[in-house]
Amino acid sequence: MSTTTGERTARPHRPPHLTAEHEETRSRVRGVLGDVVLPQADAWERQGRVSAEGWRALGAHGLLDFAHDGEEFLHSAVLLEELGRTGYAGIRASVGVHAFMALSYVRMFGTAELRATLLPAAARGERIAALAISEPDAGSDLRHLSTRAEPLGDGGAGGFRVDGRKCHVANGSGAGFFVTLVKTRRTSGDRGLSGASLLVIDADAPGVTRTPQPMTGWRSADVCRVDFDDVRVPANALVGRRDMALLHLMKALDFERLVAGLLAVGGVGYCLELLDGFVRRHRVKDVPLGSHQAVRHRVAELTGELELVRTYAYHAAQLHAQGRLDTRTASVLKLKATELAVSAAQACVQYHGARGYLEDAAAARLYRDAMAGTIAAGASELMRDMIYDTH
Template identity: 30%
Template sequence: MYSKYFTEEHNAFRQSFRDFLQKEAVPHIERWEETGQIDREIFQKMGEMGYFGLYYPEKYGGLDLDFFYTVIFLEEMQRINSGGFAAAMWVQAFLGAQHLLKEGDERIKEKYLVPTLTGEKIGCLGITEPFGGSDVAGMRTTAVKEGDHYIINGSKTFITNGVYSDYLVVAAKTDPDAKGKGISIFVMDRETPGISATKLNKLGWRASDTGEIGFDNVRVPVENLMGEEGKGFAYIMQHFALERLIMGINAHARAEYALEYTAQYMRDRQAFGKSLDKFQALRHKMSDMLSEVEMAKCFNYNIAEELDKGLYPVKEASMSKLVSTKIADEVIYQCLQYLGGYGYIEEYPLARMWRDSRLGPIGGGTSEIMREIIAKMELDGKDYKPAAK
């Protein structure tokens, strides 16, 4: 039924990427999970294979492929059971890089975007703040223009790739009195004086480095402003639809893998003289979960198709993140229960998967924020539009 979205070329790509991950990533996952640091070499290998540039123009080293190659990229990374590794890779491919592509001038694209797609430079996106959370318009980080530089002060937190990245795409207020309209976007090199980073110890996504970043009188050249001053809020909102769909796709893929693993465990595990898959209560609950994940998956594919056509599915992407992450949380919790005591043991995949999955309803905008966006559009008639070019 998925032939509507995936061609033979897509399927061949899926198999080759699956093979790549098994060879280049899987042997190192346990070490990365333990150390909280992913080898730079895997970024370079991913870049060499073109995986970071699937959705980008050939002009900047991308492959200019349809978005369903990215869907495969996201789904397959969930199958190796390291939410932190997957996050580090898709953050590299999409979060800061999308701002570089859409708002950066040609100099910025050549200096930062091109080496991002090759994996030579690692990037991160700094929006969330310690006292702000999902309140983007309420950010406190400031950028004051002095001559040919902006002086940036403030802090960001929960930043994936925030400690080991080579550059940062950062949102700051150039007009503190203008609320959301006073935000601007900058790119800055990691070694710029005044930037500090502290690594955070997390429940899940343990392979990725997540940091709290401080800015103490950081001098950023005026030419490192991206887009127009004061339009940063619109730029951020524009890219959130993509990020939230990514989170939704991650969720359905994560839940699908959990169900596959659990179904095989049920076939193999004997209790009271028969395998677990023969117990009606377990079979019927499994049927419910399979149905929910399948519905989320089909919905996400439909949104991906809209995005690929250049549409702007803010409401649908918000729904995707809200519902898919909720389903994944519930499904993985239940799958862990099916494994009994083994589900609670780290040598089995469900323990890590459950921890990693819990970030789904939090990161990239909480479920509460998703509900409010949907309510504003459906109940208040609000219409979110792309930032004017």
């Protein structure tokens, strides 16, 4: 499907933290995405994954090697918003997980050896990263984590033997490696994530099995179930401190929610461009649909909400760039941006009528995709709890 939204193109204001240099980044990124992603996006949706050629093209243009922290992160925030503005949430999720979410653990907590081994190939799009955290009985609540990594040798010097199952893993079939949450120490009673660790597991290691889990939306995100059956993992694949994954997750999950929020902001922007163009162009009883007050006011209300959330998103990005992002800010952004995406998608389908509910309609894709954003990287209910608890 074409991403054309009509002759009129919305011009969102420039957030106060951005400069002309950031807008140059926006123009460059938008151009690359227009050349590399959009012509192939529908094909990737049908095949359920970004192609190997697509990954390498993104890498060749430098889009998989943006900063994770420091002042340069504001350029990354622009990239993430523009990924969302492609209108394909599966693609934005796939790239976001690879280039930011999964690799953030390696960048923040990996050894120099592990970073040197993984990051250059990941930046080139040659080895794709996936994040294997959730399990059938451990999603938002990870206390029932059951995937085990049995230490081998004295204190794990001989590596680990991993057994267990992960689900809802984006980039599952195309991944070169999984950043995986495992139990490395047996604990008694309800001890939360005590005794948990993070391991990098080679996707092609003997005993790793990947099974596609087709989703209603996010069709190009390559979501899979991953089974580990007596998988041997070397000791140097440990990410961060053994048995101390909770400390790493607390920091990395705030970053994930920031990334998810920025991606969602871009998605809402695309959705409202599509909606605005349609209601101005489509005629009912010989007048534009947008001439009806109820329609105008609904579009205006959603546009105003987007302006507020977008400004807050770049505020959160600036805090992260300064090393000051907190759980409450990340949770507020993730909650409000993804919930707004649902509201915008509902309005988009409703005003498009039956044509918006066709299987191949852009409005229908946005509607299918929107709900996933309120679940991944922390469900909306969890975000509300975290906001309340940090008040």
